[in-house]
Amino acid sequence: MTDETTPDVSARGPGAAAPVTLLVCVTCGAEGDGKPPRGEALLAAARAADAAGGSGPIEIAPVRCLANCKRALSAALGRADGWTYVFGDLDGASAGDLLEGARLLAAAEDGLMPWRGRPERLKRGLVARIPPLFPSKDRP
Amino acid sequence: MTDETTPDVSARGPGAAAPVTLLVCVTCGAEGDGKPPRGEALLAAARAADAAGGSGPIEIAPVRCLANCKRALSAALGRADGWTYVFGDLDGASAGDLLEGARLLAAAEDGLMPWRGRPERLKRGLVARIPPLFPSKDRP
Numbered sequence A, B: 001m002t003d004e005t006t007p008d009v010s011a012r013g014p015g016a017a018a019p020v021t022l023l024v025c026v027t028c029g030a031e032g033d034g035k036p037p038r039g040e041a042l043l044a045a046a047r048a049a050d051a052a053g054g055s056g057p058i059e060i061a062p063v064r065c066l067a068n069c070k071r072a073l074s075a076a077l078g079r080a081d082g083w084t085y086v087f088g089d090l091d092g093a094s095a096g097d098l099l100e101g102a103r104l105l106a107a108a109e110d111g112l113m114p115w116r117g118r119p120e121r122l123k124r125g126l127v128a129r130i131p132p133l134f135p136s137k138d139r140p
Helices: A038-051 A095-107 A120-124 B038-051 B095-107 B120-124
Strands: A020-025 A058-063 A075-078 A084-087 A126-130 B020-025 B058-063 B075-078 B084-087 B126-130
Touching (some): A038 A058, A075 A095, A084 A095, A084 B126, B020 B038, B020 B095, B038 B095, B084 B095, B084 B120
Parallel strands (some): B020 B058
């Protein structure tokens, strides 16, 4: 049973968007034929889309690896005072959806990425979400 | 392709074990028959095993939910200066393995749970791992 839509951290006060980190797994999609892994293309696409503007405060970085290999390509979105989300079943065209997810997470007063308005790919591709580990007061 | 065995954060200096948080999903395993979700039993077992001693500095807390419903029961292990691990396909007998994973993660100088010596259930049940989001210097 999913309870994914239920906010369960203390609400942040209203304020500016919080910085969000997008980690793109660059070991995903290695095909062993000398071509760069497909995760690298997703990372490049995310950076290009971010450079084109509009995605808010976001840091984009590669990671080796998210260990979500069964559902590659993979990426994670998180913010220090909020939840972290791992997504799978992505492809090279997912950059825009990831940036939209980053925007939603950055703007969320409660630190949770809202379900409503979330790109469909970030609903179906949700692998796991993790609350802020510290401080523990943010958990029930 | 997994690169899960490759350390890729800056090494911590030698020192005492770092505090680890174990989050057990207590929405997992709800059977709708008035019984508590099976995740609650796993949480209770983890607390009992920790109280029996030997697991090192660990905080154990419930979470609603990790959104890993397809592979319930679920739990996450993380430390603030290290990686966070999400596990699925757990059952009520997994508490000891989770505490052993916590011990390994707490003792890891590089903030990564070592593959060698990791309980089999935490190898097969690995759903995803996420590096420390901040500071970004910890990433390649």
